[in-house]
Amino acid sequence: MKLTGAEILCETLTRLGVRQIFGYPGGAILPVYDALGKSKLHHILVRHEQGATHMADGYARASGGVGVAMATSGPGATNMVTGIATAMLDSSPVVCITGQVSSKVLGSDAFQEIDITGITMPITKHNVVVTHAGDIARTLREAFVIAKSGRPGPVLVDVTKDAQQATAEFEWDACTPKLPPKRIRNNHDQAEFDRAIELLNTAKRPVILAGRGIMLSNAMQAFEKFVRVGNYPVAMTLLGIGCFPAKDPLNLGMMGMHGEAWVNNAIQEADLLIAVGMRFDDRVTGDLRTYAKNARKIHIEIDRAEINKNVKVDAALVGDAREVLESLTPHIETPDHSAWIRHINELKGDSAVRDIQSLPDTGHLYAAHVINDLWKETRGEAIVVTDVGQHQMWEAQYYHHDRPRTLITSGGLGTMGFALPAGIGAKFAKPDSEVWVVVGDGGFQMTMSELATIVQEKINVKIAIINNGYLGMVRQWQEFFYDKRYVATPLVAPDFVALANAFGIRAERITKRTEVTPGIRAAREAAETVLLDFRVEQEDSVFPMVPAGASLHDMIRRPHTPLVETASDA
Amino acid sequence: MQTLVAYVENKPGVLNRVSSLARRLAINIDSLTVGPTENEEIARMTIVAHTDERGAHRLEASLEKLVDVLLAENISGRALLERDLALIKVAADQQNRPHLMELIKVFRARVVDVAPESLIIEVSGAVDKIDGLLEVLRPFGVLEMARTGRISMTRGNDLLRPPLLDIESAAVESEVSKVK
Numbered sequence: 001m002k003l004t005g006a007e008i009l010c011e012t013l014t015r016l017g018v019r020q021i022f023g024y025p026g027g028a029i030l031p032v033y034d035a036l037g038k039s040k041l042h043h044i045l046v047r048h049e050q051g052a053t054h055m056a057d058g059y060a061r062a063s064g065g066v067g068v069a070m071a072t073s074g075p076g077a078t079n080m081v082t083g084i085a086t087a088m089l090d091s092s093p094v095v096c097i098t099g100q101v102s103s104k105v106l107g108s109d110a111f112q113e114i115d116i117t118g119i120t121m122p123i124t125k126h127n128v129v130v131t132h133a134g135d136i137a138r139t140l141r142e143a144f145v146i147a148k149s150g151r152p153g154p155v156l157v158d159v160t161k162d163a164q165q166a167t168a169e170f171e172w173d174a175c176t177p178k179l180p181p182k183r184i185r186n187n188h189d190q191a192e193f194d195r196a197i198e199l200l201n202t203a204k205r206p207v208i209l210a211g212r213g214i215m216l217s218n219a220m221q222a223f224e225k226f227v228r229v230g231n232y233p234v235a236m237t238l239l240g241i242g243c244f245p246a247k248d249p250l251n252l253g254m255m256g257m258h259g260e261a262w263v264n265n266a267i268q269e270a271d272l273l274i275a276v277g278m279r280f281d282d283r284v285t286g287d288l289r290t291y292a293k294n295a296r297k298i299h300i301e302i303d304r305a306e307i308n309k310n311v312k313v314d315a316a317l318v319g320d321a322r323e324v325l326e327s328l329t330p331h332i333e334t335p336d337h338s339a340w341i342r343h344i345n346e347l348k349g350d351s352a353v354r355d356i357q358s359l360p361d362t363g364h365l366y367a368a369h370v371i372n373d374l375w376k377e378t379r380g381e382a383i384v385v386t387d388v389g390q391h392q393m394w395e396a397q398y399y400h401h402d403r404p405r406t407l408i409t410s411g412g413l414g415t416m417g418f419a420l421p422a423g424i425g426a427k428f429a430k431p432d433s434e435v436w437v438v439v440g441d442g443g444f445q446m447t448m449s450e451l452a453t454i455v456q457e458k459i460n461v462k463i464a465i466i467n468n469g470y471l472g473m474v475r476q477w478q479e480f481f482y483d484k485r486y487v488a489t490p491l492v493a494p495d496f497v498a499l500a501n502a503f504g505i506r507a508e509r510i511t512k513r514t515e516v517t518p519g520i521r522a523a524r525e526a527a528e529t530v531l532l533d534f535r536v537e538q539e540d541s542v543f544p545m546v547p548a549g550a551s552l553h554d555m556i557r558r559p560h561t562p563l564v565e566t567a568s569d570a
Numbered sequence: 571m572q573t574l575v576a577y578v579e580n581k582p583g584v585l586n587r588v589s590s591l592a593r594r595l596a597i598n599i600d601s602l603t604v605g606p607t608e609n610e611e612i613a614r615m616t617i618v619a620h621t622d623e624r625g626a627h628r629l630e631a632s633l634e635k636l637v638d639v640l641l642a643e644n645i646s647g648r649a650l651l652e653r654d655l656a657l658i659k660v661a662a663d664q665q666n667r668p669h670l671m672e673l674i675k676v677f678r679a680r681v682v683d684v685a686p687e688s689l690i691i692e693v694s695g696a697v698d699k700i701d702g703l704l705e706v707l708r709p710f711g712v713l714e715m716a717r718t719g720r721i722s723m724t725r726g727n728d729l730l731r732p733p734l735l736d737i738e739s740a741a742v743e744s745e746v747s748k749v750k
Binding site for chain 2: 150
């Protein structure tokens with residue numbers, strides 16, 4: 001069958017199981033858009049190409065599949081860079097398709113020509129330029145394999161305009177992926193495996209560090225079995241949240257810079273850390289010289305390059321998390337860790353008393369209250385998509401996720417502006433799920449133009465702006481480490497209710513604690529998108545906090561009373 | 571100093587990916603040589619990097635994550651044959667020429683070009699040998715020098731062959747299309 005390159009592209013995507021493409025047209029990708037119109041693929045017109053990549057990323061994270069974003073050459077492609085880097089740092093399988101000027105003028109600085117494969121080389125798992133129509137199908141199929149296999153990541157396919165326009169023979173079976181022959185490493189090292197078993201069976205104070213790799217390998221069941229058999233307490237990374245139910249007594253909660261004190265202290269006192277699908281990020285370890293000094297370490301990780309990168313480990317089990325856990329579990333002798341678990345419960349100590357949820361109502365509205373009420377109202381069953389900053393940490397602390405892929409957030413790159421578009425992508429992946437975008441007033445203003453995408457697509461997501469009039473996390477650092485010199489963090493915002501209304505979106509402003517639950521209820525009952533503008537305490541901070549570079553146990557703890565002064569409006 | 575060998579796809583852009591990776595990992599490359607192998611689709615690189623064992627592990631494992639890299643291995647510490655080739659243009663007049671020729675003989679180098687006021691000397695061997703010759707030539711006046719950078723091979727039965735097995739891409743693809 002003879003087809004144009006553009007038709008081959010659409011047909012290949014369809015056969016790969018793609019339903020939606022998030023994109024923005026332009027000159028160098030127009031042939032593909034023309035073919036899109038004749039295909040069954042649904043194209044979602046975004047308002048900025050960064051949004052397209054975040055949507056594809058949110059789609060991938062919520063579905064477990066591959067998200068697809070599309071843009072034209074030049075500025076369309078460069079606008080994707082932040083979204084691609086976000087996907088790279090969080091190992092998210094996204095395929096980006098960009099148009100490129102015709103191969104005959106490549107390298108001549110033609111209109112809207114840019115070397116996007118050069119630009120994205122360090123932030124993609126792989127990228128490739130296609131200059132022949134006959135190469136499009138195979139290249140795309142390879143891109144999907146690369147994006148999804150091993151440690152997932154973004155792949156960019158740059159297709160020249162002449163390749164889109166030319167015709168070629170299209171036969172599915174003749175264009176199977178043909179990747180370079182790779183050395184097949186025998187990852188099962190019996191000595192490492194035996195050492196791991198010995199460490200597991202002799203540990204007195206073990207703690208599991210659970211990361212996103214568990215979800216990426218679909219290892220939730222194998223992980224739960226492993227935890228049960230070994231009776232191991234589980235600490236989560238930010239991106240690991242959801243891989244193990246929050247309500248489980250063995251789940252300690254999030255570790256790291258804003259982890260609860262008992263979680264970090266348990267790690268510091270542990271004699272064995274079992275890291276699964278996580279990479280000892282600096283936000284998780286604090287000062288490496290004082291990190292878990294008493295603990296031996298087992299690292300279960302698919303990416304060999306992560307072994308001994310930040311933390312030297314005693315046993316490295318390189319491989320897919322599910323396979324490794326399944327092979328370990330039968331060798332675990334059911335140990336008695338009850339004394340250790342009792343001790344961790346004692347470590348919780350006054351944390352519960354200091355917790356803002358336990359303090360008397362001062363009439364002020366705290367973000368932590370909003371998040372906790374949202375958790376209660378949605379019974380913890382919503383997909384929550386957060387941005388970056390204080391609200392992100394409060395969400396991780398006060399929204400208790402019991403199911404995998406229900407917290408979607410930018411971890412590694414920490415990309416502000418991620419939440420709204422990623423939330424849209426998540427809704428397309430899970431149309432029957434309730435999706436809440438929880439976002440600060442700063443991050444929301446970075447990508448709020450995607451409200452128009454919501455309206456155009458008639459989708460139903462709920463948006464909670466945690467509005468404190470500051471770039472809150474940066475303000476917090478200025479408060480703690482820069483003597484309260486709030487340079488460039490006070491933030492003027494538009495009237496978000498009026499703004500939403502201008503887009504044709506229902507919205508409500510909430511300023512009192514008593515209005516929170518009714519507001520959330522009304523939003524949930526609506527069969528359309530609703531935006532809630534929560535005007536929360538302005539100078540509230542996220543506790544506990546491990547200052548950057550400090551030891552994990554050196555936390556700034558919660559104060560015994562909540563902050564009650566509100567910053568002046570001056 | 572750590573020595574790595576990599577087999578890569580012999581196509582444009584691969585060298586860029588490899589050098590860009592080292593830059594990203596903040597690993598300084600001392601020398602990088604690349605050339606085709608007996609299989610014209612596969613090229614072989616020898617990378618000599620200023621880093622420790624841990625850095626070399628990271629570079630090796632990260633290199634192998636690149637789609638175009640078929641195999642990467644840190645061969646430091648193994649029994650190696652190392653070769654570097656240099657062309658050295660040195661000032662030579664009637665008077666010191668005999669003395670120069672003596673030195674060249676000692677280093678088992680050879681003269682490949684003779685001009686009235688200079689010689690080009692070709693020397694190959696381990697890096698130390700070339701550095702040694704360079705040292706003794708310096709007083710004569712080294713006018714120009716070109717070096718290939720190091721190529722290395724493990725000795726004897728310690729074989730480092732490129733992989734020929736195809737990964738089962740089709741099987742992976744069917745996994746991929748299953749959206750969970």
